[in-house]
Amino acid sequence: MNKISALLSLMLLLLLSPSFNAQTQRTHTAPGLGDYDVPFYPDGTYLKGIQSPGEFLGLEIGSRPVTHEEVIRYLSYLAETFPNAGLYEYGETFEGRKLLYMTVTSEENANDLTAIRERIAKIVDPRLLESENEAKRIIDDTPAVAWMAYSIHGDELSSTDAAIQLAYQLLAGTDETSRRIRDNTIVCIDPLQNPDGRTRWIAQLNAWNSAIPSTDIQSLHHRGVWPSGRGNHYLFDLNRDWFALVHPETRGKVPEMLEWHPQLVVDSHEMGPTATYLFSPPREPFNPFMIRHIHKWWDIVARDQGAALDRYGWSYYTREWNEELYPGYGSSWSIYIGAVGMLYEQAGTDGSQIKRPDGTVMTFRESVHHQFVSSMANIATVASNRKTLLEDFYREKKRAVGGTIGKKSSPKTDAFLFPPGPNKSRLSRFAETLQYQKIELLEAKSEFEVQRAQSSTGVEKRGLKLPKGTLIVPLNQPLRHLIETILTFDIRLQTGFLEKERKEILKHNDTKLYEVTAWSLPLAYNLEAYYAEKLPRLKTERFVLPQRIGSVKGKSPGYGYVFDGADDRSYRALSKLLDRGYKVWCAKKPFEVEDTQFPKGSYLIRLEANPNLKEEYLEEIAADEGVVFHGVNTALAASGADLGGDEFTLLEKPRIAVLGGGGISTASFGAVWHLLDVGLSLRSSTLDASSISRIDLGKYNVLVLPSAWGGPEVYKRMFGDDEISKLKDWLKDGGTLIALGAGTAFLADTSVAISSVRQKRQVLKDISSYESALEAEKEAEAPRVDSLDVWEAREDKPEESKDEKPTIDFEALKLSDEKARKLFPRGSILSAEIDPEHWLAYGCRSTVPALVYSSYAYLAKGATQVAGRFAGPGHLRLSGLLWPEARDRWSQTVYAARESLGKGQVILFATQPNYRGYFHGGERMLLNALLLGPGFGTRRSIEW
Numbered sequence: 001m002n003k004i005s006a007l008l009s010l011m012l013l014l015l016l017s018p019s020f021n022a023q024t025q026r027t028h029t030a031p032g033l034g035d036y037d038v039p040f041y042p043d044g045t046y047l048k049g050i051q052s053p054g055e056f057l058g059l060e061i062g063s064r065p066v067t068h069e070e071v072i073r074y075l076s077y078l079a080e081t082f083p084n085a086g087l088y089e090y091g092e093t094f095e096g097r098k099l100l101y102m103t104v105t106s107e108e109n110a111n112d113l114t115a116i117r118e119r120i121a122k123i124v125d126p127r128l129l130e131s132e133n134e135a136k137r138i139i140d141d142t143p144a145v146a147w148m149a150y151s152i153h154g155d156e157l158s159s160t161d162a163a164i165q166l167a168y169q170l171l172a173g174t175d176e177t178s179r180r181i182r183d184n185t186i187v188c189i190d191p192l193q194n195p196d197g198r199t200r201w202i203a204q205l206n207a208w209n210s211a212i213p214s215t216d217i218q219s220l221h222h223r224g225v226w227p228s229g230r231g232n233h234y235l236f237d238l239n240r241d242w243f244a245l246v247h248p249e250t251r252g253k254v255p256e257m258l259e260w261h262p263q264l265v266v267d268s269h270e271m272g273p274t275a276t277y278l279f280s281p282p283r284e285p286f287n288p289f290m291i292r293h294i295h296k297w298w299d300i301v302a303r304d305q306g307a308a309l310d311r312y313g314w315s316y317y318t319r320e321w322n323e324e325l326y327p328g329y330g331s332s333w334s335i336y337i338g339a340v341g342m343l344y345e346q347a348g349t350d351g352s353q354i355k356r357p358d359g360t361v362m363t364f365r366e367s368v369h370h371q372f373v374s375s376m377a378n379i380a381t382v383a384s385n386r387k388t389l390l391e392d393f394y395r396e397k398k399r400a401v402g403g404t405i406g407k408k409s410s411p412k413t414d415a416f417l418f419p420p421g422p423n424k425s426r427l428s429r430f431a432e433t434l435q436y437q438k439i440e441l442l443e444a445k446s447e448f449e450v451q452r453a454q455s456s457t458g459v460e461k462r463g464l465k466l467p468k469g470t471l472i473v474p475l476n477q478p479l480r481h482l483i484e485t486i487l488t489f490d491i492r493l494q495t496g497f498l499e500k501e502r503k504e505i506l507k508h509n510d511t512k513l514y515e516v517t518a519w520s521l522p523l524a525y526n527l528e529a530y531y532a533e534k535l536p537r538l539k540t541e542r543f544v545l546p547q548r549i550g551s552v553k554g555k556s557p558g559y560g561y562v563f564d565g566a567d568d569r570s571y572r573a574l575s576k577l578l579d580r581g582y583k584v585w586c587a588k589k590p591f592e593v594e595d596t597q598f599p600k601g602s603y604l605i606r607l608e609a610n611p612n613l614k615e616e617y618l619e620e621i622a623a624d625e626g627v628v629f630h631g632v633n634t635a636l637a638a639s640g641a642d643l644g645g646d647e648f649t650l651l652e653k654p655r656i657a658v659l660g661g662g663g664i665s666t667a668s669f670g671a672v673w674h675l676l677d678v679g680l681s682l683r684s685s686t687l688d689a690s691s692i693s694r695i696d697l698g699k700y701n702v703l704v705l706p707s708a709w710g711g712p713e714v715y716k717r718m719f720g721d722d723e724i725s726k727l728k729d730w731l732k733d734g735g736t737l738i739a740l741g742a743g744t745a746f747l748a749d750t751s752v753a754i755s756s757v758r759q760k761r762q763v764l765k766d767i768s769s770y771e772s773a774l775e776a777e778k779e780a781e782a783p784r785v786d787s788l789d790v791w792e793a794r795e796d797k798p799e800e801s802k803d804e805k806p807t808i809d810f811e812a813l814k815l816s817d818e819k820a821r822k823l824f825p826r827g828s829i830l831s832a833e834i835d836p837e838h839w840l841a842y843g844c845r846s847t848v849p850a851l852v853y854s855s856y857a858y859l860a861k862g863a864t865q866v867a868g869r870f871a872g873p874g875h876l877r878l879s880g881l882l883w884p885e886a887r888d889r890w891s892q893t894v895y896a897a898r899e900s901l902g903k904g905q906v907i908l909f910a911t912q913p914n915y916r917g918y919f920h921g922g923e924r925m926l927l928n929a930l931l932l933g934p935g936f937g938t939r940r941s942i943e944w
Helices: 002-016 053-057 068-081 113-124 132-141 158-172 176-184 195-208 248-260 294-310 330-337 364-384 386-400 424-436 480-487 495-508 570-579 615-625 666-679 689-694 712-718 721-732 742-747 764-781 787-792 810-822 884-890 920-936
Strands: 085-092 098-104 144-150 185-190 264-271 277-279 283-286 340-347 353-355 361-363 415-418 442-444 448-455 460-466 471-474 530-532 540-542 551-553 560-563 585-587 591-593 596-598 603-606 628-632 648-650 656-660 684-688 702-705 736-740 826-834 847-853 865-870 877-879 894-901 904-909
Touching: 053 068, 053 158, 068 085, 068 098, 068 158, 068 195, 085 248, 098 158, 098 248, 113 132, 113 248, 113 386, 132 386, 144 158, 144 248, 144 364, 144 386, 158 176, 158 185, 158 264, 158 340, 158 364, 176 185, 176 364, 185 248, 185 364, 248 330, 248 424, 264 330, 264 364, 277 294, 277 364, 283 495, 294 340, 294 364, 294 386, 330 340, 330 480, 340 364, 361 364, 364 386, 386 480, 424 471, 460 530, 495 810, 551 615, 570 603, 570 615, 570 920, 585 920, 615 628, 648 920, 656 666, 656 689, 666 684, 666 920, 684 689, 689 712, 689 721, 702 742, 702 920, 712 742, 721 736, 721 894, 721 904, 736 742, 736 920, 742 904, 764 810, 810 884, 847 920, 904 920
Parallel strands: 144 185, 144 264, 264 340, 551 628, 656 684, 656 702, 702 736, 736 904
Antiparallel strands: 085 098, 098 185, 277 340, 353 361, 415 471, 415 530, 442 471, 442 540, 448 460, 448 530, 560 603, 560 628, 585 603, 585 648, 591 596, 826 847, 826 865, 826 877, 865 894, 894 904
């Protein structure tokens, strides 16, 4: 008994000891501080009674990343406290978070903001001025404008914290620099451009946070998991959306910025953790349409910024990897509106601390300090150089409108021209994108003729007649630089840079290019487009977006309803009908019924197969989507396909799943997800690619394999023999498998062989058979018939050559292919020639511009249907850098293909068809694959 009592006493003692008490320790509340305690603004003096961000929020700035809600609360406090601070809302994210920016200036300027904006508007558009003296008076008396944009990538954290510290400094600071900035500038602070991404990333960091902060950059606390926080809700990179304007974050911000016409724009980022700090100026290549004074001001601003960082002994650099050819970044797009665009790139710490290669530790607190000091330095430069900066700004705008002021600007100008076509909503969508950017648009009120014009494909047109309703974008307007850089069909790099780039590729297997080399909006939208150096006199009016008016014509018909499939908006109508379970047919040929013509790809709803269809529902769709349903009383067509025959294919409701998860490209996945969710309002499922073996694929009839970072090897690691067999079984049972980019490379890999399409690099030994297949395809497409030989057996037929085919040197071919792969298209726009008879091409023009950034090219033969093939070498490159070796390698290879497997089908796209959500030409083919595919390309059993 004594032993038992002693044991019980010991156990009781242990349970009551501190180490056995309930766990009270928590994760670190200030992982970003470390030992760094240098003041943000040494010797700063401030208004009494004004709370700093740390005091107001109850934390030390830099101890952890502030949340979106905390940013809003603190800026609201400042706006309520200071009469010279304004807080403006410019939009809302997909997740419902408000997008705000704050203005800071002197009280005198704040009381005169409306008049100041009116004055700035006059030097922005010299056509509004009465004289040069008026321009001089405005420049003498008007503050400059600086727009400070922070954290467009949600996982780049430090600059948002710097932004609220900056707002406090500019408003509460009583020092000479803060006062001078308020007197001479209007500072617009956009503290958080991507709150959805930041919120997602902070949640991940909190989930992996520890009681002891980890400085190991390989730790999950620093690396996170898919899809991280870089992109917005749909995982798009918002710092590629500045001119494409696909997302609400950009569509709200851009018009607001253009109301202020800033002379400086800061685009603040983070980069890899082992780097230091980079800022502008960039290195070559340079876009040829940059404002003329940009290099001068880059040097001035960088000199002052470097001096500010030198006071602390911090390391930094300029140029090195940063180039500003592509106009879709904040730091680059702003150049074309007349501003000095500045990029910051701070080594990232993920809100904590990281150990660097030299053994030092970088804290989040220090990274915030870097961003703050740089911001103050840049704004101070603007304040000190206000007048000279405004003078340069005005001179550039004066050149843009033709070099004169007032109404003297010549109406004769060069212009981009876009005639109307059957896809009216596509042109309207394009025009709306330009209008968001304050670009002036005109509409021709009569037919006119242009003596000389260049088409978007580079063909010169003489005596070009254009119809009434043509959209005209004249270049003699304040935003000429922006128009030129986003609408020009083909921007070419200088020869000197090409020589350096080729050496970098061939000698070092690297590139000096940071981004794509092509982006033209007219090509991406696949519009009929022309550039003319001179317009004739013609009557025009300001372009007004047409209203979307839909209707039901011919109500209560006897046979059914038909709606045109030429317009992009027809897909939303189709999606709604299929989702409700209605039976819809698609026309394989054009037809005319009851005095109305319809192209192939139009849709038919037969009443006999849809007894529960209510006309009120069609009226609702018509009103929402702007489509016209035509009631018809007969199946007999006046011409073309009769409505009751097999030239109409019954569609099937798509049940779509998209693979996601680690390794999958967020850009590719996001583009598909956004298209389905926002573009079509169509339900879909996201499946974890690494768990495919445990997923019931039978629930879906469409499965999308997006591209993957790291190429097809990513899929090969996730899909073993069992998973591949499972995919094949699902296909054979009637599934539609759609692959994009690296997804296509995976299916076409010889070790996988789900598709008979092959990677070109893997079939070089059999290249002659693919060349023969291509020749046979060309002959079938355009056969030649010798009628005399058909009927009378021509005896004088030329003898076929009996010369032996030359032997292919495989090793030489292999080396040539390896070199061409090194020189692969780096974001070039290539022309894909479309098979007009194939259902994947319904609604497409004869060629589709495709953005190609890949080393993979594909070949096909046998029963594979090639719906889109890259053009021959003379017509392949539309825009961007394409080396001759790459041109020859990609020429006439597969862009889009479809093949049967059992009852199902595989559909392959060599690249992302709807790249970044604005390549609407290729998007059309993807929509056909998603919505028409289950009906056109699979075999289904008739229900019991």
